[in-house]
Amino acid sequence: xxxxxxxxxxxxxxxxxxxxxxxxxxxxxxxxxxxxxxxxxxxxxxxxxxxxxxxxxxxxxxxxxxxxxxxxxxxxxxxxxxxxxxxxxxxxxxxxxxxxxxxxxxxxxxxxxxxxxxxxxxxxxxxxxxxxxxxxxxxxxxxxxxxxxxxxxxxxxxxxxxxxxxxxxxxxxxxxxxxxxxxxxxxxxxxxxxxxxxxxxxxxxxxxxxxxxxxxxxxxxxxxxxxxxxxxxxxxxxxxxxxxxxxxxxxxxxxxxxxxxxxxxxxxxxxxxxxxxxxxxxxxxxxxxxxxxxxxxxxxxxxxxxxx
Amino acid sequence: xxxxxxxxxxxxxxxxxxxxxxxxxxxxxxxxxxxxxxxxxxxxxxxxxxxxxxxxxxxxxxxxxxxxxxxxxxxxxxxxxxxxxxxxxxxxxxxxxxxxxxxxxxxxxxxxxxxxxxxxxxxxxxxxxxxxxxxxxxxxxxxxxxxxxxxxxxxxxxxxxxxxxxxxxxxxxxxxxxxxxxxxxxxxxxxxxxxxxxxxxxxxxxxxxxxxxxxxxxxxxxxxxxxxxxxxxxxxxxxxxxxxxxxxxxxxx
Numbered sequence: 111x112x113x114x115x116x117x118x119x120x121x122x123x124x125x126x127x128x129x130x131x132x133x134x135x136x137x138x139x140x141x142x143x144x145x146x147x148x149x150x151x152x153x154x155x156x157x158x159x160x161x162x163x164x165x166x167x168x169x170x171x172x173x174x175x176x177x178x179x180x181x182x183x184x185x186x187x188x189x190x191x192x193x194x195x196x197x198x199x200x201x202x203x204x205x206x207x208x209x210x211x212x213x214x215x216x217x218x219x220x221x222x223x224x225x226x227x228x229x230x231x232x233x234x235x236x237x238x239x240x241x242x243x244x245x246x247x248x249x250x251x252x253x254x255x256x257x258x259x260x261x262x263x264x265x266x267x268x269x270x271x272x273x274x275x276x277x278x279x280x281x282x283x284x285x286x287x288x289x290x291x292x293x294x295x296x297x298x299x300x301x302x303x304x305x306x307x308x309x310x311x312x313x314x315x316x317x318x319x320x321x322x323x324x325x326x327x328x329x330x331x332x333x334x335x336x337x338x339x340x341x342x343x344x345x346x347x348x349x350x351x352x353x354x355x356x357x358x359x360x361x362x363x364x365x366x367x368x369x370x371x372x373x374x375x376x377x378x379x380x381x382x383x384x385x386x387x388x389x390x391x392x393x394x395x396x397x398x399x400x401x402x403x404x405x406x407x408x409x410x411x412x413x414x415x416x417x418x
Numbered sequence: 419x420x421x422x423x424x425x426x427x428x429x430x431x432x433x434x435x436x437x438x439x440x441x442x443x444x445x446x447x448x449x450x451x452x453x454x455x456x457x458x459x460x461x462x463x464x465x466x467x468x469x470x471x472x473x474x475x476x477x478x479x480x481x482x483x484x485x486x487x488x489x490x491x492x493x494x495x496x497x498x499x500x501x502x503x504x505x506x507x508x509x510x511x512x513x514x515x516x517x518x519x520x521x522x523x524x525x526x527x528x529x530x531x532x533x534x535x536x537x538x539x540x541x542x543x544x545x546x547x548x549x550x551x552x553x554x555x556x557x558x559x560x561x562x563x564x565x566x567x568x569x570x571x572x573x574x575x576x577x578x579x580x581x582x583x584x585x586x587x588x589x590x591x592x593x594x595x596x597x598x599x600x601x602x603x604x605x606x607x608x609x610x611x612x613x614x615x616x617x618x619x620x621x622x623x624x625x626x627x628x629x630x631x632x633x634x635x636x637x638x639x640x641x642x643x644x645x646x647x648x649x650x651x652x653x654x655x656x657x658x659x660x661x662x663x664x665x666x667x668x669x670x671x
Contacts, residue, residue, distance in 0.1 A: 162511075162512040163511055163512050164508055164511045164512055164670065165670065166666060166670055183514065184420070184514040184515075185514075186514075187512060187513060187514040188514045190512065192508065192512050194505070194508050196505055198504060198505030198506050198508060199504075199506065200500075200501075200504060200506055201504075202434075202437070207430075207433070211426055211430050211509075212509060214422055214423060214425070214426025215423045215426055215427070215509060215510070215513040215515060216423070216513055216514060217420040217421075217422045217423055217514060217515075218422065219422065257509070
């Protein structure tokens with residue numbers, strides 16, 4: 111199946127010469143959730159804005175559902191829903207009319223039943239006649255999602271959907287996203303909350319300084335790039351690592367009672383068995399052993415550091 | 419053509435207008451009544467007829483034009499500036515609509531509001547002066563064209579403006595003086611010859627003159643010249659907006 115969004119050699123430079131995107135290539139598959147991770151100013155919002163038509167690309171091509179976003183913008187944009195990062199809403203409008211307005215902009219006929227269905231899906235139905243200015247921040251964010259869904263898009267872009275949202279609401283949002291995925295919507299979200307990407311994404315892309323550093327299936331990424339650590343608690347204090355153990359990647363804790371051994375899970379041999387044998391040979395008595403999997407955050411920080 | 423989108427923008431803008439209907443309705447009626455009291459009754463009673471028309475009736479076309487031009491400009495400029503200011507412009511830019519459709523929605527609504535106010539002022543005028551419109555179709559034509567052309571100008575100002583101060587700058591410093599000096603309250607033949615020549619460089623003169631002709635059958639400049647002026651002005655605004663759409667000036671990065 112061809113990708114629902116295809117980005118080829120996309121670059122974006124601003125008038126001052128700043129290069130926000132550098133030769134970006136990315137294919138997004140139908141029905142997946144892809145999370146774009148990156149620090150502030152990495153180019154995440156520029157990438158989304160360029161796909162959605164808010165920003166004009168300097169070079170490269172983007173197709174959505176096979177339609178070029180420049181030459182066939184109507185067909186391409188009809189498939190897209192966008193939830194912006196900022197809470198941009200007209201404060202004096204009611205929730206219902208604001209969502210209905212968005213549907214109309216996409217050329218769809220007024221459909222009150224559809225709008226009510228979207229509002230129900232987002233637990234907003236009881237607020238439909240409320241003015242937006244009276245809603246809480248979390249509710250306003252839901253209204254933004256409702257507006258993006260009003261015209262039944264195939265592809266939904268969520269730009270930092272849970273920025274500044276409390277933990278409970280964030281988890282509610284994740285449920286909403288999971289529900290949308292189940293209904294067949296492809297979702298592209300940007301975030302700098304690693305746990306968000308870890309919790310809901312199928313694939314993860316890491317972007318920094320306008321370049322896509324990596325796009326990979328989340329589980330594969332964790333397996334391939336995840337380092338594991340073996341923490342060894344010693345029975346007796348150790349002042350220095352004995353010479354026979356110098357060949358191992360060992361770290362001694364300041365208290366002298368813990369050793370940490372880092373190893374790659376994707377390697378053919380982890381070296382754990384020989385290490386444990388050599389520890390015994392060196393006369394060190396072990397009290398406890400624990401392993402730790404590095405988190406996506408460690409991977410992300412490591413990748414971004416490499417390019418800095 | 420995304421007609422649903424045009425209609426959506428138009429109706430949304432009209433809803434904003436009707437949300438403040440009291441202000442929209444009372445304000446022009448009150449200000450027009452004040453003009454009639456001051457210029458019609460107080461000062462006008464000491465002025466002889468102008469071009470065969472009582473002074474109170476003579477100022478009606480100018481008063482309508484004054485309100486219509488300022489209202490069309492400010493409505494259209496605010497209409498497009500507000501989404502820019504609060505950030506909701508992202509919706510317009512990411513929707514499957516082209517700029518012509520955006521203009522049709524915003525300018526159409528602003529022109530309708532200005533037309534509504536123009537008609538209210540005309541009706542109010544009937545309460546103060548005896549008025550007979552010699553060319554009613556031409557009058558409506560001039561009124562509608564003025565509403566549209568100044569709404570187009572307002573749209574440009576709304577796109578250009580970077581803050582609320584700039585939004586007010588052109589209407590206050592350019593349009594209002596041009597309308598006041600464009601013969602709203604006098605015939606340019608009442609000016610000294612040198613000033614008559616200077617006044618002819620004011621484009622608003624042609625609009626007011628043509629509009630006044632539709633009421634009384636007399637004009638400061640030929641009706642053909644007036645029509646040409648309004649056509650040129652509308653074409654210039656449309657041309658500029660076309661350029662904005664092409665380049666994304668002040669809208670799309």
